[in-house]
Each structure stands twice: as structure tokens, then as C-alpha cells.
Amino acid sequence: MILMNEIPDRFWGLFRSINRSTYIEALLRINEEYEYSNYFLSREVCLQVLEEYFVQKRLVIWQDELEDEADELLPPASRVLNWLLRAGWLRKVDDYASMTVNIVIPDYAAVMIEAFFKLSSDEEDETQIYIQNIYAILFSLKHDPRAGISLLNTAYVNTKRLNKSLQDMLHNMDKFFASLLEQKAYGELLKEHLEGYVEEIVKKKYHILKTSDNFYLYKNDIKRWIGSLRDDIGWMEEMSRRSANRVTAADVAEKLDQIERGFDHIEHRISNMDKEHSRYIRATVTRLNYLLNQEDNMKGLVIRLLNHLSLVDDPEEAIEKAGNCMNLSQMAILSDKSIYKKRKSRTEFKETLVPDEEPTELTAEEILNLNRVKNRYSRKEIESYIESRMVDGRMEVREDTIRTPEEFEKLILAYDYSIRRKSLYKVEDMDPELVDNGKYRYPRLVFVRRNEV
Template sequence: MKLIQEIPDRFWSLFRSVNRSAYIDALLKISEEYEYSNYFLSREMCIQLLSEHFAARRPVIWQDELEEEEDQLEPPATRVLNWLLKAGWLRKVDDYTTMTVNIIIPDYSAVMIESFSRLMNDGEDEAQVYIQNIYAILFSLKHDPRSGVSLLDTALVNTKKLNKSLQDMLHNMDKFFGKLLEQKDYASLLRDHLEGYVEEVVNKKYHILKTSDNFYLYKTDIKSWIASMREDLPWLTRLSGSGDTGEILAKLDQLERGFDDIEHRIANMDKEHSRYIKATVTRMGYLLNQEDDTKGLMIRLLNYLSRTGGTREELSAISGRMNLSLPNLISGDSLYKRRHTKTAFTEQLKDEEETPELSAEEILSLNKVKNRYSRQEIEAFISSRMKDGRMEVTADTVENDGDFQKLILAYDESTRKRSLYQVEDENAAPVTNGPYTYPGFVFVRRSRK
């Protein structure tokens, strides 16, 4: 008889009960003790076990639909045990020789409790167990004359389970990609990566593919055994019994195809693993540089405007402080770089020429310093330090990186005709101020004709 036909109707009420978590917790605790007591627990032992367990957790037990009024007056451990007995998750067996009432776990309930345990606890990785089972079974098939065709069926079952386990690992990768965008700072992202992905995936699951005791270590022997089994006619005849080896060869083909599928899934996991690592590094770089990088600041601004809608006052303030007409802000080249084809890359290697020296304009654009300060800020840097129309660059002129960058940009601006000032002596002696070294320029007002 199938186990599902033995399940009473009240059994399913656990899943809609308000005390669902307390009942599942109690079942797991009883099942844990059940294994160490020769699968035999008395009612008194169960109550004592649950009392000690609930004393530490202090769960709240609400009134349930299967409970009677006198049940609600009992302690939590007795109430939970009585409910599990009424619902059919546990069963009483009277032992008249010792005059005790024993509690047992029915077979159908044991299947569900095992599922709860797998959901609650992440123990030894199943993939490792399955590959070892397949290895041991095929070894016995090849070397033990007492082995039969049932072992080959067991190897096929383990191969399917190994494929399913690897497929589940692959499908669960998407939740880690989703968490990348949820982290708003570098520390949270690094903690989630180390305690989440590295601990749960790399150390517990991905290790089967990459450590010294990995899948490929077993795969080589298994595939060689399958090939030798196909060619061993005496072995095929003995295993088939009737002399018809077609069924055995078909199962060996299924086993080999299963291992080919495993290799494909592992290759896909390698790709997903590389994609995740690359995405994590990119996200970390963005979180570290979003305060200094032009692209990062633009993304933060656009995210803020899309979230709030942006009032007229905010848009006016933004337009007054940002020069959004710069080509490297609004052109697609600054946010997307077209990838060259393989042919273009090959031709570039053939016709490689010496890279010309960059001009001052190109150097400033590459360093992204020019876009950090507006023309008005640079002019204000010079004007605020002028006395009688002159500004002499001294050791006190530069106090931080911002002043140093503004001084460089100020000299670049002075070479243009539109500038309000010019440099009087371009060959001035250098000035050293801590880590900064720069020429001792003298800026004067430009005369207008």
C-alpha cells in the first residue's frame, strides 16, 4: 500500500495551523531523540524532552482547531504532544507488559519530518554523497561476482539525483545576484559576499567541483569502467542472466549520458560563478568610487530623481550647479564603449604603431579632473587670492588635493583667450609643499583691448 493512502485527513491541518512552527520544532526534536533511543520513546520521555526544549525557547502556543477545552489547561509540552497525536503525526502504542505508553513516528510522518530537517539544516552536501555512491556501486559491479543488475539501477538513481542536486545549485545562484543591488554600502556588500556566497556556496557546495576530492577525480574512473563493461561479454552475460545484454548496455548508455549532463551543468555553474564574482567586483568598485567618479555621481542623481520625481526647485538647483552639456556626460561613449571584433583586434596587432604623446587637454580629460570643477570655481580660486590684480603662487597656496587640482586647471585656463587672467612668468622656479611640487606662477589680470 502506498504511504500517502495511510495519511489521515487531520494530518494536513499542521500546514494551516497558527502553531505550525512550534509543531515542526517539536517533531524535529522528538525525531532527533527517536534515533538515539532505538526508535522507542515513552510518553513521559517525550513530555520531559519537549518541556526542556520549550523552556529554553519559550514559544507561544495559541488555541488550535483540534484542541479541546481541557487541553488548553495543560503545559505547552503536553498540549503540543496531544495535538500531534490527534493529527496523526505521532502514534501511541500501548505496551501492556510494562504498562507504559510508547510514542512512535509513522512511516509517512517520518518522510515529512526528514523534509523539514533538510529545509532547516544544511548538512553534508548531497552531490558529494551521490558521486561517492555511484563510484562505490560501479566498483562493486566490476569486481564483485555476487553483484546483480539492481546495483546498476541504483547507480542510475544516484546519477539522476546528482544531476538534480547540481541543477538546484545552479538555479539558486540568481538570489545572490539579486542581493548585490540590495546592498547600499561597501561593508554590507563584503559581509554578504563572505558570509553568504562564500560560506553557503563556495565552501559547502562549489568545493565538490574544485577541490582535490572533486567530481572529476571520480568521473575518470567511472567512465573507464563503463567503457570496459561494454566490451566485457562474460560480465554482460552473467549480469543479464538470460543472455540478452541489450538492457544492460542501454542502462550503461543512460549512465554515461547522465555523466555528460553533469559535466554540462558544472560548466554552466563555472560560468555563473565567474559572472557573480565579476558582478561583485564591479559593484564593490561602484560603492567605493561613487562619491568621486563622475559616472557614479550621475547614477546617484538619476536614481534620486526617479525615486522622488524632482521638484522645480531641485531641478533649478541641479541645473545651476552642474554643466550637463559636456559631451562626455551626455554622449553614449562615456557610458558605453563598443567592443572591437576579433578581426579588428588582429589588424591592430599587425599595424601597431607607437602611441603618440597625449596633449594637456587629453591628459586632463583622461584623469576626469577637468569635469570636477566648473570654470567659475577655478576663476574664484584665483580671484580670492589676488592682491592688487596679482596672485603669487607660494607654499601656502596648496593645502589639499582640491587646491592642487584647481591650480593645474587654472594654468590650463590661463592659456585660453577667454580667460580673465594670464601667467606672467611660465618658467618660474618650482615650489615644494609636502607631497606637492608645482611652479611658482604669478597670475595677473588679462588686459582687454
């Protein structure tokens, strides 16, 4: 909290400023140049860096609360640099020997700029760095006689940071569940899943925990070393003697226990991430299947009906209209089968067995229900199939109409579509003759538009 006392009040004006994004980008550019500087950055170098940035971006800078009318006449680079100096994000250091003005980044501003960099960058996840640091530190404590208690404290700090990073990763997975219901089309949801969840979570974060170079590769060695160090009483006494803060052997053992408990928490968090990942995948597949089959799937139609009833002004009237239009003739809805039947004995079961019947030829509806061909073609594709083969508003099925299995499936789906109430087409002759072209056998159907008859 010492750095908090050094921050000036006008420092926080950046977050209220209308030019906030411009100031943050300018700070990131100066910080990038600052990292490669051997000493200070001169004012001229800072202006040159900002001028190159403004030439590329062509940004508009609005008048800020710390500026006056004279500042508006300055070039964008000088104007932004002056504002950052006034607000305390940068500080001037006058070098009277060389007669130059140097620019430095205060310690408190460096912390904030580092946060801006993490928020805007797409770098590798920090979980891999933390686990490798812990591994290297405990290896040094095990094999290097010069290692002291400070390394053990650093290992504990990295363990806490690794736990925090995994906890943030776990909590941030929730936002992808909300995006599932926001997508109304199959393609939009698939794009959100592949470019959002797979790219941001699976490849950059979750994948790191599951590849060959993962957490479990280091965990076993780390736990084994912690156990051996805890059992080595002489090593713990030596660590306490080296410490300048009068640390006892019991304190060293407690620190090792804390690191071990931290790794137990890490395993629990990874287990929870596995559960969340599996839950999200199941929810995504269910949502994709719903968007793909919502017009033919009973559950999808029921959901659409309930959503419609929740939006209308008069639900009672809407329920009455829906009841008059519903078709309850399918056996999938009306059935005399009870939910539970008492199990019969083995002898009664054998008596009720009947000989196997010879298989009968399936109807078109049975073929559709067994093979789920409906999922392969959308309603627009079936309408396009009929429309493309119409001549003078009529599609006549002949011997040369069907040549491939796809065309045969589309013909079956076209007939299935034509008998629906909301279909744009219908079959003119409901008792047509059969056509046999050598490969397929099908009725000689004639499709016409409903509004033309």
C-alpha cells in the same frame, strides 16, 4: 504514492497552524531521540525531551484548531505531544505486557521530518555522497562477481539525484544577483558577498566540485569502467541471468548508457555553474566599484540622475533643472574625436610622427586622474582632515603641515574638494606663495568654511 493514501486529513493542519515552528522543532527533537532508541520511545521519554526543549526556548503556544479549553491548562510538553498525536504526526502503540504507552513516527511523517531536518540543518552537501556512492557501486560491479542488477539500478538513481542536486544549486544562485541591487552601501554589499555567497555557495557547494577530492577525480574511473562493462558481453549476459525480473543484456547496456549520459549532463551543469560563478563575481566587483566611486565616477552620476528623474512627478521640469546645473566643460564629455577613423597607410603614418617631447610637470588634476588617489579617501575623510586642523574657522598650511605622503595626498584632495560647487570649504587666497619644507613643495593655502565668509 502508497504513503499518500495513509496520511489523515488533519495531518496538513500543521502547515496552517500558528504554532507551526514550535511543532516542527518538537518533531525534530523527538526524531533525534528516536534515532538513538533501540525500540520505541515511551510517552514519558517524549515528555522529558520536550520539557527540556521548552525550558531552553521559553516559547508561547497559542490555542490551535484541534484543541479545546482543557488543553490550555496542560503543561507545554503534554499539550504539544497531544496535538501531534491527534494530527497524525505521531502514533501511540499500547504495550499491554508492560502497561506502557509507546510513541512511534509513522512512515509518511518520517519523510516529512527528514525534509524539515534538511531545511533546518547545515550539513555537508549531498553531491559528494552521491558521486562516492556511484563510484563504489561501479567498483563492486567491476570486481565483485556477486553483484547484481539491483546495484546498477542504484547507481542510476544516484546519478539522477546528483544531477538534480546540481540543477537546484545552479538555480539557487540566481537569488544572489537580486541581492546585489538591494544593497545601498559598500560595507553592506561586501558583507552580503562574504557571509552569503562565499559561505553558502563557494565553501559549501561550489568548492566541493573544485577541490582535489572532487567530481572529476571519480568521473574518469567511472566512465572507463562503464566502457569496459559495456564491451564485456559475457558480463552483461551473466547479469541478465542473475536478475529475477527477466532483464536482457540489452537492458543492462541501456542502463549503462543512461548512467554515462547522466555524467555528460553533470559536466554541462558544472560548466554552467562556472559561467554563473564568473558572471556573479564580475557583477559584484562592478557593483562594489560603483558604490565606492559613485560620487566621482561619471557613470555613477548618470545612473543617479536617471534614477532621480524616474521618481519625480514632473520629469520635464527636473530635466530642465538638471540641464541648468550640468557642467559640460570637461574634455571627457566634449570631444571632436569621431567614433571611427579610416586607417592611414604606413608611409603616411611615418610622415605624421613627431619627435618625443620632454615630459612636463603634471598638474594636481592630472596626478589625481593618473593615480586615482580619489579612491583611497572618501569625502568625509577629507572634510575631517580639514576640520581637525582648523583654528578659529581657518586652516592655514605651513611648513610643518605636511610630513608624510598621506598628508600630501590629502592636501591635494582637499584643494580639489574646495573648488567644487557643493564643497563646505573654499580656499581664501587663490594665488598663494609656495612652501618648501625640504621634503615637499606645496602652496601656502588657507581653507575657510563657505558659510562663514
